[in-house]
Amino acid sequence: MSDRFKSIVWMIVYSFAAGALLAAFSFTPGFVKYLFSLxxxxxGIRFFRKYDSIGLRIAFFVVAILFYLVVAIIVSIVTYMRDNPDLINNV
Structure with a gap:
């Protein structure tokens, strides 16, 4: 594998982890939510130490936000379906 491909794969992995943790932050009540934020x-700090490229850093932010939105939508859909089973069964 080329170094560029490895960098992109690692950027996606770091972005998914950051996005999922931010989604957990937004759905978790109480003090524990700040642990997800930290x-x-x-x-993010580990990613920035490892990769110096401005393009990868911008891509990290953009992809992390996209993963956050996707995870938040999926969690919202699952929560809605769990809390309202009578609405789902009547369709």
Whole structure:
């Protein structure tokens, strides 16, 4: 594998982790939610230490936000279906 491909794969992995942690932050009540925020910040710092390219850093932010939105939508759909089974069964 080329170094460029490895960098892109690692950027996607780091972005997914950061996006999922930010989604967990937005859905978790109480003080524990700040742990998810700090873990997402730590992942971002690790990524920035490892990769110097401006393009990869911008892509990290964009893809992390996209993963956050996707995970948040999926969690919202699952929560809605779990909390309203009578609406789903009547369709």
């Amino acid at each position: 873990l997402a910040l730590y992942i």
